[in-house]
Amino acid sequence: MSKVAIIGLGHVGSTTAYTLVSRDLVDELVLFDKHEKIVTAQYKDLKDGQVGLNSHVEIIRPDLSELKDTDIIIFSAGKIAVQQGSGNRFDELNYTKKVAEEWGPKIKESGFNGILINITNPCDVIARHLQELSGLPKNHVFGTGTSLDTARMKQAVSDKLGVHANSVHGYVFGEHGMTQFVPWTKVRIGNTLMSETLDQKEQDDLENQAKQNGVDIFFGKGFTCYGIANQAALIVQTVLSDSKKVMPVSCFNKKEGIYIGEPALIGADGVEDILPLDLTSHEQEKWDASVASIKEMYAAI
Numbered sequence: 672m673s674k675v676a677i678i679g680l681g682h683v684g685s686t687t688a689y690t691l692v693s694r695d696l697v698d699e700l701v702l703f704d705k706h707e708k709i710v711t712a713q714y715k716d717l718k719d720g721q722v723g724l725n726s727h728v729e730i731i732r733p734d735l736s737e738l739k740d741t742d743i744i745i746f747s748a749g750k751i752a753v754q755q756g757s758g759n760r761f762d763e764l765n766y767t768k769k770v771a772e773e774w775g776p777k778i779k780e781s782g783f784n785g786i787l788i789n790i791t792n793p794c795d796v797i798a799r800h801l802q803e804l805s806g807l808p809k810n811h812v813f814g815t816g817t818s819l820d821t822a823r824m825k826q827a828v829s830d831k832l833g834v835h836a837n838s839v840h841g842y843v844f845g846e847h848g849m850t851q852f853v854p855w856t857k858v859r860i861g862n863t864l865m866s867e868t869l870d871q872k873e874q875d876d877l878e879n880q881a882k883q884n885g886v887d888i889f890f891g892k893g894f895t896c897y898g899i900a901n902q903a904a905l906i907v908q909t910v911l912s913d914s915k916k917v918m919p920v921s922c923f924n925k926k927e928g929i930y931i932g933e934p935a936l937i938g939a940d941g942v943e944d945i946l947p948l949d950l951t952s953h954e955q956e957k958w959d960a961s962v963a964s965i966k967e968m969y970a971a972i
């Protein structure tokens with residue numbers, strides 16, 4: 672039996688819930704939100720959304736005692752409207768730090784001892800805050816980090832070169848935010864390194880295009896949901912199946928003392944290993960800038 676709880680049932684939480692249900696990835700799904708009306712609406716809609724499917728996911732109403740034997744919590748509580756004017760993820764911190772401060776102790780008291788996956792922005796900072804507040808082991812708490820940014824980078828390369836995004840191998844590193852970067856010396860299609868195929872301008876254009884696609888989605892509809900829900904569902908599947916996939920999540924980097932996006936081995940024990948960064952000196956400078964940015968944001972808590 673697999674049991675997942677989602678805290679925060681807005682655009683992201685509800686789309687993630689439906690992705691888990693429609694892909695039949697879990698047996699039980701517990702729903703939490705600040706607003707009872709939203710919980711009831713999502714509870715009923717998710718039940719309707721499975722009629723006719725051959726699978727069945729038990730949808731469960733909010734009850735903290737349910738967390739004791741829950742395998743994974745997805746944290747997606749926030750207030751996207753705060754970002755409406757700017758699109759800057761940092762702007763949500765004042766709101767989301769309080770939500771983390773409400774839920775961290777509740778999660779601790781519930782006896783939850785599974786894996787906590789944070790989506791809420793600013794993702795790297797809230798992941799760290801939740802780990803500290805919940806008292807869970809560091810490898811059992813991580814953020815979706817640059818997994819969505821990596822998907823957008825792969826899609827941008829795919830659109831330019833006419834190769835399926837799944838055949839683009841590589842990751843976006845760093846903050847899920849302004850200072851994220853693509854180490855192009857590691858991105859490849861087959862055995863061809865993109866740093867040897869694309870000139871500097873093409874690399875920069877693709878990196879900007881990937882970011883712009885995120886901006887277009889956000890300002891076009893006021894939120895983003897399918898891309899992040901897909902990544903969250905892939906991570907859930909990886910943890911539940913203990914499949915040891917390497918994914919660019921926001922995990923605890925011992926050297927820097929912060930949570931930051933980098934390729935990590937994900938399994939039933941959460942972040943089971945972190946891969947060497949292996950960056951060029953130019954990429955290292957970008958990494959250092961991203962580390963500094965996350966530290967600065969965390970200092971604002």
Ligand SMILES: NC(=O)c1ccc[n+]([C@@H]2O[C@H](COP(=O)([O-])OP(=O)(O)OC[C@H]3O[C@@H](n4cnc5c(N)ncnc54)[C@H](O)[C@@H]3O)[C@@H](O)[C@H]2O)c1
Nearest residue numbers: 679680681682683704705748749750751790791792894899
């Ligand atoms: N990491 C990523 O790649 C990524 C991508 C997209 C969105 N996000 C972030 O995910 C979060 C959710 O985005 P959204 O578009 O669903 O926002 P939203 O405003 O639509 O939904 C947030 C939900 O959280 C609930 N909530 C607020 N405070 C709560 C509390 N104290 N306890 C329980 N529930 C609470 C709200 O009632 C609402 O239903 C935001 O922080 C957003 O920035 C992250």
